[in-house]
Each structure stands twice: as structure tokens, then as C-alpha cells.
Amino acid sequence: xxxxxxxxxxxxxxxxxxxxxxxxxxxxxxxxxxxxxxxxxxxxxxxxxxxxxxxxxxxxxxxxxxxxxxxxxxxxxxxxxxxxxxxxxxxxxxxxxxxxxxxxxxxxxxxxx
Amino acid sequence: xxxxxxxxxxxxxxxxxxxxxxxxxxxxxxxxxxxxxxxxxxxxxxxxxxxxxxxxxxxxxxxxxxxxxxxxxxxxxxxxxxxxxxxxxxxxxxxxxxxxxxxxxxxxxxxxx
Numbered sequence: 001x002x003x004x005x006x007x008x009x010x011x012x013x014x015x016x017x018x019x020x021x022x023x024x025x026x027x028x029x030x031x032x033x034x035x036x037x038x039x040x041x042x043x044x045x046x047x048x049x050x051x052x053x054x055x056x057x058x059x060x061x062x063x064x065x066x067x068x069x070x071x072x073x074x075x076x077x078x079x080x081x082x083x084x085x086x087x088x089x090x091x092x093x094x095x096x097x098x099x100x101x102x103x104x105x106x107x108x109x110x111x112x113x
Numbered sequence: 114x115x116x117x118x119x120x121x122x123x124x125x126x127x128x129x130x131x132x133x134x135x136x137x138x139x140x141x142x143x144x145x146x147x148x149x150x151x152x153x154x155x156x157x158x159x160x161x162x163x164x165x166x167x168x169x170x171x172x173x174x175x176x177x178x179x180x181x182x183x184x185x186x187x188x189x190x191x192x193x194x195x196x197x198x199x200x201x202x203x204x205x206x207x208x209x210x211x212x213x214x215x216x217x218x219x220x221x222x223x224x225x226x
Binding site for chain 2 (some may be wrong): 006034042043049051095096100104105
């Protein structure tokens with residue numbers, strides 16, 4: 001079974017500053033990795049995913065994540081955040097024969113002007 | 114295109130009362146899931162279903178029952194509500210492909226007094 005650790009529960013950041021959210025997973029098999037975002041009072045939405053191929057994946061709103069197999073990490077980054085990026089971010093992992101996704105505890109990003 | 118719809122959005126119960134949460138999806142997805150979200154604990158899987166007429170237990174199934182009589186609907190029941198079941202409940206669905214992402218509803222906020 002897979003598990004996910006998000007190393008930061010809260011990340012305050014100023015507008016236009018960079019942000020990095022850390023995610024480590026444990027698995028003995030190949031994995032599929034996901035980042036979801038949850039805006040206040042809403043459900044989770046897929047931000048980006050790594051399935052195979054290029055280890056760097058990007059979202060349409062400027063986020064990117066890099067799959068690092070040797071470090072079993074999938075950190076999320078954005079070079080310049082906006083107020084609208086204030087949300088909770090969840091890292092998730094599943095395996096090749098998994099019905100289920102395992103989620104991390106979440107990281108709350110608060111962007112201040 | 115409604116996606117995943119959860120009803121009700123809010124509910125207050127007294128200890129010992131029962132209720133059913135309804136999840137409906139219009140994407141013809143095979144797999145459906147019920148999660149609960151509590152502060153600092155991320156999403157925890159309650160029950161899931163890999164097809165019409167099938168259900169399975171997740172991480173925290175005690176005190177809950179589910180049914181999937183129709184492919185598009187997944188019901189979560191609380192037979193005798195307890196204060197520990199105060200939470201936000203999310204339904205999600207996805208295709209039968211192991212690397213497909215989850216699609217979430219907007220949640221049901223349940224308070225048990």
C-alpha cells in the first residue's frame with residue numbers, strides 16, 4: 001500500500017513570491033501521482049498529475065511538479081503566486097492495480113498582499 | 114454538465130438519528146467513493162464501489178453503510194449518528210482506469226450534536 005506525507009501543514013506567502021509544497025510518498029511499485037486543490041467551501045479539483053514520461057508536469061495556471069523517483073517526492077511549485085491561489089493543496093498517490101487513492105493531510109497556502 | 118452532485122449540502126443531526134447522503138454522477142464512471150475530511154487529517158476513505166451492486170470498506174468504515182443499486186448513484190447511510198461523525202463528506206468518482214483522476218462533489222457538511 002502507498003502512503004503520502006505532506007511536510008508542511010501551513011504555508012504563508014506574499015503575493016508574487018514563489019512557493020513550494022513538499023510531498024513524499026512511500027511505495028515499492030511504480031506510482032501515479034496527483035495534486036489536487038480545494039478552494040474554500042468547494043470540493044477538490046485536479047491540479048496536475050504524473051502518470052509516466054517527463055518527470056516535470058505543469059498545470060494551466062502556472063503550477064508545476066517534478067517527480068523524483070530516487071527521493072520518492074513530488075513537490076509542487078509556483079514561481080509567483082496570486083491572492084487567488086489561497087487554498088488547500090493535497091498530494092495523492094495510487095499504484096498500478098489500486099482502486100483507491102491515498103491522500104496526504106493537506107497544505108494550506110495563504111497568500112497575502 | 115453537472116459532474117458529481119451531492120445532497121444535501123448541510124445537515125444537523127442529533128445523536129442517534131439516522132440519515133442518508135446521496136451522490137449522483139452523470140459521467141458514466143465505474144468507480145465511486147465516499148471520503149470524510151477532518152482538519153489536519155486530510156481525506157479518509159469510508160467506503161467505495163467498483164461497479165453497480167458492489168461495495169467495499171475503506172479506512173474508516175465503522176458506523177457507515179453504503180449502497181450502489183444504480184451505476185450513477187452511491188448512497189452513504191448513518192444508522193445512528195454520533196458526534197464523532199461530525200465532518201465534511203465528499204463523494205468522488207472516476208473511470209475504471211487505474212491512472213484516472215477523481216472527480217469530486219462539493220461536499221456535505223454534517224454536524225451531529
